[in-house]
Amino acid sequence: MKKTLIFGGLLLSAVLTYAQANISPAKPQSKQIIITGATIHIGNGQVINNGYIAFDKGKITAVGEGAAPNAAGAEIINAAGKQVYPGFICPVTTLGLIEVEGGAKGTVDDEDTGDLNPNLRAIVAYNTDSKVIPTVRSNGILLAQPTPNGGTISGQSSVVQLDAWNWEDAAYKTDIAVHLTWPAAGGGGRRRGPVVAVPGAESPDEARIKSLDAINNLFAQVKAYSEAAPSIVNLKLDAMKGLFNGTKKLFIIADGAKEIIEAVTFSSKWGVQAVIVGGKESYLVTSVLKAHNVPVIIRETQTLPARDEDDVYLPYKLPKILQDAGVLYGLTGIGFWRQRNLPFEAGQAVGYGLTKEQALSMITINNAKILGIDKTTGTLETGKDANLFISEGDALDMITLRVDNAFIQGRNINLDNLHKQLYKKYADKYSLKTD
Structure with a gap:
């Protein structure tokens, strides 16, 4: 049985890699x-x-x-x-971390157990042999930021170039960011639905407050740790030190206007450089983003707005709104294989106010600036x-x-x-x- 499983695994690997x-x-x-x-x-x-x-x-x-x-x-x-x-540069993606969406565990390596995992490094899981990568770079996408998922703090990301033998060769700039999913507030929205109270269970508001407290407590520990220079290394805290000396940025997933304001206020309080990822309602808080010099990475334009009452074309118009407001913005897609559509999603914004060169900048120099690689590329x-x-x-x-x-x-x-x-x-x- 064991020999059969080993042979079957080798055969599957051969089938997946033969064509490449x-x-x-x-x-x-x-x-x-x-x-x-x-x-x-x-x-x-x-x-x-x-x-x-x-x-x-x-x-x-x-x-x-x-x-x-x-x-x-x-x-x-x-x-x-x-x-x-x-x-083209693709930020915040699972390219090279997922090979078959919803497939066997061996093809998915974008997250780990636990809620606060800042010490996890996505780059060591980056698979340069992925057959998805050549299909993406055939559309001009030559650099990417493989990013972990899961939990409140999912880990660290790096920038890779998409033609390499292994992850060490692929590394373009390592450990540039720590990724945080901001606890969402309840209320409306196309995909949020009604909140049903369960007797004796923790309410959504209570869970949110608990999560926010845990985030603040962790940052307090990191700040004290970075100032104390202890002789014993704490891997979780050590991984976040770069947020306080400016060598890493805090990428915060937040869509709602309330969450974005909270995330910007939080980053300002702790003195860290923040980047908003998603930002569906960033158009409502452009003055806050500009005042704090916080950029936004838009997560695709080919989608529906967050709320039923919103303009159905709002996702297409969002890049132009941020452009006019003077907010630095970039663009990514969803998942991994769909990143091949990144240039076309940028091009879609041209029909809704951007010039072609502004749309190009969105996925080249703008993304490079946000990732901190604009001195060498973009x-x-x-x-x-x-x-x-x-x-x-x-x-x-x-x-x-x-x-x-x-x-x-x-x-x-x-x-x-x-x-x-x-x-x-x-x-x-x-x-x-x-x-």
Whole structure:
């Protein structure tokens, strides 16, 4: 029986990985590469027509208009009529942590038992062999922030680049944030429903107060611990020290206006840098967010509003509202495989007030700023990492996006994926066109 189970497991693993056996991480950049003749979207609102971009040893060395200088010995990529973009960045995702949604335990590793787990590091569970990752990066998403779930404090997250042999190779910036789910207040909302009182049971309000007390007590302990510099390391408290010295941010999941105000007040009280994740009702409290310099990571635009009485198009309009209010905002999607739609959700906001370049910034430089990696990526500027891709059309439009080449730190990555392989397989069978 034991031998049968082992054989079955090996067979399943072989089936899952066979289709991607030929997709390996790219080798380091060996010579200068110059892309010429393209429309270059810098990521900060600037667009260069008939431009060039050069990079060597993984770093961008020149960007400009017209003919590229010092092209001798370089590999030239003629991108006339095409678009060049910074690699898209996906924050707050379970990409690489979940392989089969709702599947066997071995395919899901995004949370652990317990309610307060700040010492858990999502990056050590990040699976670089996930067959979902190549399908996502084929749409221009080159960096991500695998994030833990579960409990009130779920753990720490890091930023990874999406072409690596293992999690150590993938690490782009480690342990940048601690993730907190703010206790939700009761009351209306499309998905909240009525609260039914159970005799003798703890009421929702009592449970919420208890949870808030536990959070405040933990932060008091961390502050005292960080100031005392004890000789014995407490892993939970030590993991949160970075919140008090500015090396980590506190990502707070909060949707309602009341919860957002409470979360901002809480972070201000403890002197930590906060980021609101979700923020469905952030449009109601933009003055609070701006006054405290708290950014918002919007969790998808292709959804319904939180309340029945809200404008049905409110989720599409939210980026524009935050833009006009001067609040820094980024965008993520739901789950893991749906992150491939990230550029299209950004593009949807263009129909509701954003310019195309503002929508692009939302998933490039804005996300980079929020994650604290804007010094090395997020825009196509000299000195930054060569994280970029070439598209035949508008990368925010699902009809015209077609990524021809993608580079992570100058490495020309393999854009094959399971979906492309399956399409080719059955296109051959039924004599369909593959281009």
